Amino acid sequence: MTTTFERATAVRPAGDGVYDVELDAAYSMGGPLHGGYLMATLLRAMLHDAPHPHPVSNNFHFLRVPRVGPAQAHVEWLKQGRTAATARATLVQDGKPVLEALVSAGTLDPVAEPEWMGEPPAVPPIEECVAQPQLTPDGAPAGLAGQVEFRHDPETVGWLTGENRGRPEMRGYVRLREPQDPDPYVLALATDAMPPAVFGIGRLGWAPTVELTWHMRAIPAPGWLKLTVDARMVYDDWFDENVEIWDSAGRLVAQARQMARVGRG
Amino acid sequence: MTTTFERATAVRPAGDGVYDVELDAAYSMGGPLHGGYLMATLLRAMLHDAPHPHPVSNNFHFLRVPRVGPAQAHVEWLKQGRTAATARATLVQDGKPVLEALVSAGTLDPVAEPEWMGEPPAVPPIEECVAQPQLTPDGAPAGLAGQVEFRHDPETVGWLTGENRGRPEMRGYVRLREPQDPDPYVLALATDAMPPAVFGIGRLGWAPTVELTWHMRAIPAPGWLKLTVDARMVYDDWFDENVEIWDSAGRLVAQARQMARVGRG
Numbered sequence: 390m391t392t393t394f395e396r397a398t399a400v401r402p403a404g405d406g407v408y409d410v411e412l413d414a415a416y417s418m419g420g421p422l423h424g425g426y427l428m429a430t431l432l433r434a435m436l437h438d439a440p441h442p443h444p445v446s447n448n449f450h451f452l453r454v455p456r457v458g459p460a461q462a463h464v465e466w467l468k469q470g471r472t473a474a475t476a477r478a479t480l481v482q483d484g485k486p487v488l489e490a491l492v493s494a495g496t497l498d499p500v501a502e503p504e505w506m507g508e509p510p511a512v513p514p515i516e517e518c519v520a521q522p523q524l525t526p527d528g529a530p531a532g533l534a535g536q537v538e539f540r541h542d543p544e545t546v547g548w549l550t551g552e553n554r555g556r557p558e559m560r561g562y563v564r565l566r567e568p569q570d571p572d573p574y575v576l577a578l579a580t581d582a583m584p585p586a587v588f589g590i591g592r593l594g595w596a597p598t599v600e601l602t603w604h605m606r607a608i609p610a611p612g613w614l615k616l617t618v619d620a621r622m623v624y625d626d627w628f629d630e631n632v633e634i635w636d637s638a639g640r641l642v643a644q645a646r647q648m649a650r651v652g653r654g
Numbered sequence: 655m656t657t658t659f660e661r662a663t664a665v666r667p668a669g670d671g672v673y674d675v676e677l678d679a680a681y682s683m684g685g686p687l688h689g690g691y692l693m694a695t696l697l698r699a700m701l702h703d704a705p706h707p708h709p710v711s712n713n714f715h716f717l718r719v720p721r722v723g724p725a726q727a728h729v730e731w732l733k734q735g736r737t738a739a740t741a742r743a744t745l746v747q748d749g750k751p752v753l754e755a756l757v758s759a760g761t762l763d764p765v766a767e768p769e770w771m772g773e774p775p776a777v778p779p780i781e782e783c784v785a786q787p788q789l790t791p792d793g794a795p796a797g798l799a800g801q802v803e804f805r806h807d808p809e810t811v812g813w814l815t816g817e818n819r820g821r822p823e824m825r826g827y828v829r830l831r832e833p834q835d836p837d838p839y840v841l842a843l844a845t846d847a848m849p850p851a852v853f854g855i856g857r858l859g860w861a862p863t864v865e866l867t868w869h870m871r872a873i874p875a876p877g878w879l880k881l882t883v884d885a886r887m888v889y890d891d892w893f894d895e896n897v898e899i900w901d902s903a904g905r906l907v908a909q910a911r912q913m914a915r916v917g918r919g
Contacts, residue, residue: 445892446865446913448713450740450758452733467754468717472915473864475715475754477742489732489740491756493715493865493913498890504916505822505855505888557770590770599738600711600758602867604894604913606887621898622871622906623770625763627710629869629909633886641887644894646911648711648758648869650737651769 392569394536394578397426400434400462408434408462410480412455418532421454424598425533425581427480427488429574434462435478436573440469441494444573448491448602455480455487499608509635510617512542512560519546523566537582538566540613545589553591557620557628559583562613571609571636579614579634580645586620586630587651594652596628603632603645612637626651657834659801659843662691665699665727673699673727675745677720683797686719689863690798690846692745692753694839699727700743701838705734706759709838713756713867720745720752764873774900775882777807777825784811788831802847803831805878810854818856822885822893824848827878836874836901844879844899845910851885851895852916859917861893868897868910877902891916 397413416426428449436444460482468475473493480488512518518540525531542560547553563582569575580603585596615635620628628651634643662678681691693714701709725747733740738758745753777783783805790796807825812818828847834840845868850861880900885893893916899908 446715448756448865448867450711450732450756452740467715467751475717477754486732489742489756491713491715491754491865495864495892497892501890503887503889505852505885505893507884507886587770599760600713600756602713602911604911606892606894607889619772620770621772621909622768624768624872625766627760627762627871628770629871644886644911646867646869646909 392567394565394567394569394575398430398433398574400430400437402437406464408437408464410434410460410462412457412460414457415536417457419529422457423533423581424451424601425578427455428581428601429577431462431478431480431488431490432492432577433574435464435476435490435492436494439476439494440474441496443495443497444492444605445473445495446493446604447577448600450489450600451598452489453485453487455482497605497608506641509639510560510633512615512617515540515562515613517543518561519543521549533582536566538564548584548588548593554589557586557589557623559586559589559618560616562615564613570611571614573605576605576609576634576643577603579616580632580643581647583616583618585649585652586618587623587628592651596649596652598647598649601645601647603643605643607640607642609636609642610638623651657832659830659832659834659840663695663698663839665695665702667702671729673702673729675699675725675727677722677725679722680801682722684794687722688798689716689866690843692720693846693866694842696727696743696745696753696755697757697842698839700729700741700755700757701759704741704759705739706761708760708762709757709870710738710760711758711869712842713865715754715865716863717754718750718752720747762870762873771906774904775825775898777880777882780805780827780878782808783826784808786814798847801831803829813849813853813858819854822851822854822888824851824854824883825881827880829878835876836879838870841870841874841899841908842868844881845897845908846912848881848883850914850917851883852888852893857916861914861917863912863914866910866912868908870908872905872907874901874907875903888916
């Protein structure tokens with residue numbers, strides 16, 4: 390069975406490193422397409438003919454806001470080494486670059502034990518967490534929550550009811566609403582799935598990502614992904630957003646940091 | 655007065671977005687050129703004609719090991735916006751790409767107050783820290799320590815005497831040995847200046863960087879830079895290295911994360 394997510398991120402080789410894609414309304418957040426969805430789609434083109442399966446280091450710069458409809462992914466290989474292979478990838482719509490990426494892929498051992506692992510983050514058990522509604526109070530789809538199921542730490546869900554808890558933090562769990570196990574593309578989506586950290590200090594509104602870098606550290610086990618998000622500094626309307634993703638087996642599977650602009654409204 | 659660092663990272667415009675550079679033996683670490691030095695040089699080419707002065711988001715993938723001598727920086731602008739301008743930059747030697755970069759530059763307010771800032775890291779005062787020798791016991795220059803002055807937290811300096819302290823952490827202070835205030839290029843150097851975090855768990859030897867991303871958050875004050883470095887996970891010989899850089903005025907001025915391979919020696 391092909392999932393909605395797989396269909397929405399599908400790529401069709403058109404030769405010479407070009408892949409046709411169809412940006413899908415399922416990942417339109419009541420207007421702009423979701424950044425994590427765009428990253429997942431471009432990544433699928435990049436990995437289509439990659440010599441290594443795991444996107445270890447992924448950088449994305451968001452240049453323009455694309456619309457639902459056809460687009461093209463252009464992939465150019467810069468190095469194909471034994472440990473890492475590096476490509477440049479560009480998502481193009483109407484002849485203009487909308488998303489620019491640099492990706493180094495490697496091959497991660499599925500069964501290795503970490504030589505070192507820091508303390509897992511403290512997040513309450515999932516049954517103590519708060520679901521995020523799939524629909525807004527007036528019945529419209531609530532953005533990404535139409536595709537992704539959320540459970541929020543009660544301590545970081547104040548933004549849902551307009552409370553300012555005074556700390557730029559989010560903690561909780563995510564999974565797709567359909568039967569879709571986590572894979573590199575779901576991880577790409579998840580790195581940008583939680584509400585902006587600055588919602589925690591009352592700065593609501595669309596917080597556009599300028600650049601997002603994420604690292605795949607291990608192959609995720611099936612099940613919920615546990616996420617922590619925080620900002621170290623909000624300065625001159627720029628903020629960093631640091632994300633850790635842990636899988637259901639208790640392993641750190643991804644780390645991300647993005648630079649974004651504080652939302653206006 | 656021009657400093658050694660400024661001369662070593664100088665770029666000469668050759669037209670059409672190409673800049674001639676001369677990779678300098680001063681930043682050769684007894685063999686390979688220092689990665690932070692290469693980043694600083696490529697960044698200087700990128701910012702030469704940039705519409706914004708501050709490199710907010712910087713991604714670098716290390717493709718090949720260059721040698722001392724001539725090289726060319728190629729800069730291609732992807733977007734020039736009011737808030738951010740994004741360029742691709744490639745350092746080329748002997749016709750081959752050795753370092754690939756994506757950079758989004760912005761304009762940071764020199765006098766803004768942070769709207770939010772997390773807790774500064776706990777590092778002992780500089781006078782309680784340990785200097786790193788400029789020469790090895792047999793009188794040879796000790797790599798980067800020939801150009802950069804280090805003060806290490808006594809808790810994280812065990813590697814200098816062959817001790818394994820059991821945690822992949824480094825803390826301390828850096829500045830150039832010559833009169834050179836911190837600027838975006840010194841920050842680029844500093845993000846990769848400390849010994850690899852895995853030295854703290856006894857994994858010595860050259861730990862090659864595959865990818866490094868750093869963010870400039872504020873304009874640094876003159877004086878020492880305070881650094882903390884740690885790894886969250888060492889897995890399948892990959893490790894992340896997370897760096898925070900604070901200036902002498904107590905402000906977070908840069909954040910970095912790199913993915914590197916554990917050293918073998």
